[in-house]
Amino acid sequence: xxxxxxxxxxxxxxxxxxxxxxxxxxxxxxxxxxxxxxxxxxxxxxxxxxxxxxxxxxxxxxxxxxxxxxxxxxxxxxxxxxxxxxxxxxxxxxxxxxxxxxxxxxxxxxxxxxxxxxxxxxxxxxxxxxxxxxxxxxxxxxxxxxxxxxxxxxxxxxxxxxxxxxxxxxx
Amino acid sequence: xxxxxxxxxxxxxxxxxxxxxxxxxxxxxxxxxxxxxxxxxxxxxxxxxxxxxxxxxxxxxxxxxxxxxxxxxxxxxxxxxxxxxxxxxxxxxxxxxxxxxxxxxxxxxxxxxxxxxxxx
Numbered sequence: 086x087x088x089x090x091x092x093x094x095x096x097x098x099x100x101x102x103x104x105x106x107x108x109x110x111x112x113x114x115x116x117x118x119x120x121x122x123x124x125x126x127x128x129x130x131x132x133x134x135x136x137x138x139x140x141x142x143x144x145x146x147x148x149x150x151x152x153x154x155x156x157x158x159x160x161x162x163x164x165x166x167x168x169x170x171x172x173x174x175x176x177x178x179x180x181x182x183x184x185x186x187x188x189x190x191x192x193x194x195x196x197x198x199x200x201x202x203x204x205x206x207x208x209x210x211x212x213x214x215x216x217x218x219x220x221x222x223x224x225x226x227x228x229x230x231x232x233x234x235x236x237x238x239x240x241x242x243x244x245x246x247x248x249x250x251x252x253x254x255x256x
Numbered sequence: 257x258x259x260x261x262x263x264x265x266x267x268x269x270x271x272x273x274x275x276x277x278x279x280x281x282x283x284x285x286x287x288x289x290x291x292x293x294x295x296x297x298x299x300x301x302x303x304x305x306x307x308x309x310x311x312x313x314x315x316x317x318x319x320x321x322x323x324x325x326x327x328x329x330x331x332x333x334x335x336x337x338x339x340x341x342x343x344x345x346x347x348x349x350x351x352x353x354x355x356x357x358x359x360x361x362x363x364x365x366x367x368x369x370x371x372x373x374x375x376x
Contacts, residue, residue, distance in 0.1 A: 118359040171267050182267060189265045192310070193358045196337025205340065211264070211312060 089113075093129055104231055105129060107201035108155070108194070108246055112235065115193045120170040127241070128234040137232065137243055138219040140164065141179055143191025143212045147199060150206035153248035155198070156222050157191040159240075166239035179216045188212040194244065225249060257375055258283040258300070262293035262307040262319060263335070272306055272335065275365045280375035290314025294322050302330055304372050309336035309347070317350055324351035331372045335365070 087106045090097055097105055109126055116124040139158035146154045159167065161179060168186040169175050176183050191212045199207050215222070224230050228247035235242055259281055263269045269286045276284055285300065287293035291313040297305070305323070309316040320332055331353045338344075339357040347355055356368050 115359045118361050168267070172270055185265055185267045189267050192265070193337055196310075197339065197357070197359065200337075200339045205342070209310065209337070211310060 089126070090129075093126060097129065100229075101129070101131065101231060103202075104229075104246055104248065105233065108198045108231075108244060109233060111198040111201060112194050112233070112244060114197065115190060116235075116237065119190070119193065120167055122167075122170065122237045122239070125236045126233060127236050130232045130234070131230070137245070138221050139243070140218050140220075141183065141187050141214065141216045142220065142222055143187045143214050144222065145191050145195035145212045146210040147195070147207055147248070148210070149208045150204050150250075151199075151202065151248060152250055153228055153246070154224070155191065155195040156245040156247075157187065157194055157242065158222070158245070159187060159242040161218075163237065163240040163242050166237075184214045184216060188214050257281050257303045257373060258285065260285050260287060260293060260296060260300075260302045260305045260307075262287040262290060262305065262311065262316065264289050264308065264311045268308065268335075272365070275362065275369060276306075276373075279366065279369050279373045281369075281373055290316060290319040293319050297323060297328075298326075303374070305330055305332045307332065307334055309334060309338045309343075317347060320347065320350045320352055333368055333372070335360075 089109050113124045116122045140161040141164045142156050142158040144156050164183050164187055165176050168183045171186050196209050224247035228249045230247045232245045261269050261272050273284050287296050289311040307316040307319055333354045334347050334352045335356045337358045344355055354368050
């Protein structure tokens with residue numbers, strides 16, 4: 086098992102590991118480098134589509150050799166703290182700056198993870214943001230969905246990865 | 257020194273502008289996408305351009321290609337999540353002078369700027 090998964094209580098399959106390792110590594114890198122936050126991986130949950138409720142979610146689609154999406158979801162307080170770390174300015178609600186911050190975090194996590202999957206010919210779109218208390222995001226029922234729950238000094242957040250066509254990822 | 261910053265993310269434009277301020281550049285024009293950037297480039301004169309790759313209306317790669325087609329040799333730094341070797345090569349072939357992948361540390365951007373920024 087890859088060392089980055091060792092703190093988890095699950096025994097990931099080889100297929101899960103191929104997805105989880107790049108996304109966890111890139112998520113940690115983005116939060117560490119852009120926000121200065123240490124991030125701990127708390128849990129990985131498979132195939133719990135639509136079960137999570139959040140305040141602000143960034144969605145980034147993949148197309149080409151791999152199809153699917155990544156959703157980065159934060160509660161309002163974490164999103165506000167991330168925006169403050171990004172810009173040095175405190176926001177009181179889900180303002181345009183907060184929405185933009187969540188979009189950029191999603192873009193960086195999805196974009197850099199895509200390159201670490203080792204699949205050529207994968208394109209990313211532009212991030213879409215959903216805000217609204219207790220919303221949930223559903224995925225293509227054909228997709229394998231992995232949800233990773235992280236903890237930061239300012240609260241928890243999750244990323245959900247939904248991929249159709251896992252065969253394209255090299256072993 | 258006048259710098260054009262093209263990124264569809266307002267927070268990234270602020271972060272980049274703050275780094276430019278830190279190396280002494282205060283004359284900064286922001287563009288919200290590639291189309292906005294090419295229009296501002298045509299209407300004004302810039303000493304350096306910092307651009308994202310993935311933007312609506314016109315991508316950073318298209319922006320660079322159009323600027324070079326206009327005969328300009330202005331230094332261009334691309335700041336993007338696109339990190340695959342083929343993409344870096346495509347950007348360099350289009351005329352990018354330097355390339356910084358997101359995420360980055362503040363010092364990484366500062367080092368790139370130091371190569372091109374000339375402040376009297």
